[in-house]
Amino acid sequence: MDRVQVIELKETILEDNDRDAQKLREELKERGVFYLNVMSSPGSGKTTTILQILERLSKEFRVGVMEADIDSSVDALKIQEAGYPAVQLHTGGMCHLDAQMSRQGMAGLPEDTQVVILENVGNLVCPAEFDTGAVLNLVILSVPEGDDKPLKYPLMFEKCSVAVINKIDAMPAFDFDLEKASAAILRRNPEMKIYPVCAASGEGVDALCEELSGRIRSWLG
Amino acid sequence: MDRVQVIELKETILEDNDRDAQKLREELKERGVFYLNVMSSPGSGKTTTILQILERLSKEFRVGVMEADIDSSVDALKIQEAGYPAVQLHTGGMCHLDAQMSRQGMAGLPEDTQVVILENVGNLVCPAEFDTGAVLNLVILSVPEGDDKPLKYPLMFEKCSVAVINKIDAMPAFDFDLEKASAAILRRNPEMKIYPVCAASGEGVDALCEELSGRIRSWLG
Numbered sequence: 001m002d003r004v005q006v007i008e009l010k011e012t013i014l015e016d017n018d019r020d021a022q023k024l025r026e027e028l029k030e031r032g033v034f035y036l037n038v039m040s041s042p043g044s045g046k047t048t049t050i051l052q053i054l055e056r057l058s059k060e061f062r063v064g065v066m067e068a069d070i071d072s073s074v075d076a077l078k079i080q081e082a083g084y085p086a087v088q089l090h091t092g093g094m095c096h097l098d099a100q101m102s103r104q105g106m107a108g109l110p111e112d113t114q115v116v117i118l119e120n121v122g123n124l125v126c127p128a129e130f131d132t133g134a135v136l137n138l139v140i141l142s143v144p145e146g147d148d149k150p151l152k153y154p155l156m157f158e159k160c161s162v163a164v165i166n167k168i169d170a171m172p173a174f175d176f177d178l179e180k181a182s183a184a185i186l187r188r189n190p191e192m193k194i195y196p197v198c199a200a201s202g203e204g205v206d207a208l209c210e211e212l213s214g215r216i217r218s219w220l221g
Numbered sequence: 222m223d224r225v226q227v228i229e230l231k232e233t234i235l236e237d238n239d240r241d242a243q244k245l246r247e248e249l250k251e252r253g254v255f256y257l258n259v260m261s262s263p264g265s266g267k268t269t270t271i272l273q274i275l276e277r278l279s280k281e282f283r284v285g286v287m288e289a290d291i292d293s294s295v296d297a298l299k300i301q302e303a304g305y306p307a308v309q310l311h312t313g314g315m316c317h318l319d320a321q322m323s324r325q326g327m328a329g330l331p332e333d334t335q336v337v338i339l340e341n342v343g344n345l346v347c348p349a350e351f352d353t354g355a356v357l358n359l360v361i362l363s364v365p366e367g368d369d370k371p372l373k374y375p376l377m378f379e380k381c382s383v384a385v386i387n388k389i390d391a392m393p394a395f396d397f398d399l400e401k402a403s404a405a406i407l408r409r410n411p412e413m414k415i416y417p418v419c420a421a422s423g424e425g426v427d428a429l430c431e432e433l434s435g436r437i438r439s440w441l442g
Contacts, residue, residue: 041262042345042374043366070346072372093376095316095346122373124263125291125316125344144365144388145264151293152343153263155314167365173391 004076006088007108009101017130021099024133034061034115034216035102037134039156041149042122044142045166047075048199050117054084056209057115061216064109066118068097075119085110096126099133115216124149128156135219136161136212143167144174147181150188157188164208165196225297227309228329230322238351242320245354255282255336255437256323258355260377262370263343265363266387268296269420271338275305277430278336282437285330287339289318296340306331317347320354336437345370349377356440357382357433364388365395368402371409378409385429386417 028035040046050065057063064085067075076088087108091097097105097120106116118134120127139160141149144167150157157163163185165178178196185192193211197204249256261267268288275284285306288296297309308329312318318326318341327337339355341348360381362370365388371378378384384406386399399417406413414432418425 041264041343041366042370043262043363069373071375072369074369074372093350095344121346122262123316123344123346125342126347129314142264142365144363144391145262148293148295149263151295152290154292170365170391170394173394 004073004080004086004088005108006073006090007105008090009092009104017098021131021133024099024102025135028133028135029219032114032220034219035132035134036115036117036212037120037132037137038117038140039120039124039127039137039160040122040140040142041124041145044140044145045199046119046122046140047078049140049164049166049197050119051079051082052199052202052205053117053209053212054079054082056205057212057216058084060213061114062110062112063115063117064113066105066109066116068119068121070121085113091121095121095123096130097121097132098130102132114220124153124156128159136215138162138164140164140166141181143170143176147177147184150181150184154188157185157192160189161191162193162195162211165194166199168196168204169198169201225294225301225307225309226329227294227311228326229311230313230315230325238319242352242354245320245323246356249354249356250440253335253441255440256353256355257336257338257433258341258353258358259338259361260341260345260348260358260381261343261361261363262345262366265343265361265366266420267340267343267361268299270361270385270387270418271340272300272303273420273423273426274338274430274433275300275303277426278433278437279305281434282335283331283333284336284338285334287326287330287337289340289342291342306334312342316342316344317351318342318353319351323353335441345374345377349380357436359383359385361385361387362402364391364397368398368405371402371405375409378406378413381410382412382414383432384413384415386415387420389417389425390419390422
């Protein structure tokens, strides 16, 4: 597997993406597939975090990754090189994925995949507006971005149930207040589970993966 | 000026934003106004960079800032507290500004403003797709985001003429190769002027502002 499968997504103008996303979730429930949608700004460490998650979840589940980008295949290559099934989705300039596009991507993964992880397009705005059909939406905020970001991108933090604060090793170099960031996140979403991690070293990822495993087990039943 | 003027933008579905943006540019040329559109990911240091630019450009020109955000007014407050005219634009969930929205914002700045700086919504995707009518488009890429971003967000780097690489002081802590980043930028746009800076300390901002001043003088005639 040294070459990456690239899927050029076709946009289908669906009248009701919300309904389609709900339908996809029901299909996934029936097929025993957990779908995790990972969103963040460009450069927050989505790929590195996903690699850490894969290392832990793959001990218990059959995992696969969909890498969505406007262009390039660098991320899917990284995932494949680490030994996990991955497809590269090209959105053709689009800034988000919807349920129909998720379906097109999943068709490129092994049929017996139990946990599908989507690395959405790097964007804190638009991906939050489109239900992909995911069972769980996860947002990554990285320390260099600043602790005020939850105030500026409210919908993203409202739509996600798990927030990862990444690059905590860089905290001394940046004016980032973990308590302030957490308070801002909880103001947007009082139910949010917050996990500070350093994806580069793996610090904090075990706790995050316990949360994820619990949710996956309960979904797969 | 301790309170910030907030303008709730109204979306006008214009058939041809490109034509409207061209019209706005012609109007600005006639009125002697230079319009600078600053774009980047969330947390790349747009506000800090703009503050450094203001400090230098305000010695020669009458400056004003439009801060576009989906929510919150923290950025416009910062600019005002530093002593410069600023308006906060709320995009109502929208991920970009267009020419008509630029007009609505400019109406909130002093009439004799010569240089209008727009801090666009933090997003490397959508703002590149909409011509705001700006005379100059500038993109900020910050070191913690990674040197591969120009490959992933091609349109942004094609549409801009000046690229600022910010947070160069953080280079030792991140796996960021300035030459690799520059090469990726130039691959997208061989004409790009690239300025590595540390906006927090002001390092490198003088050279950037010489570039900007030259362009402003030539536009104002």
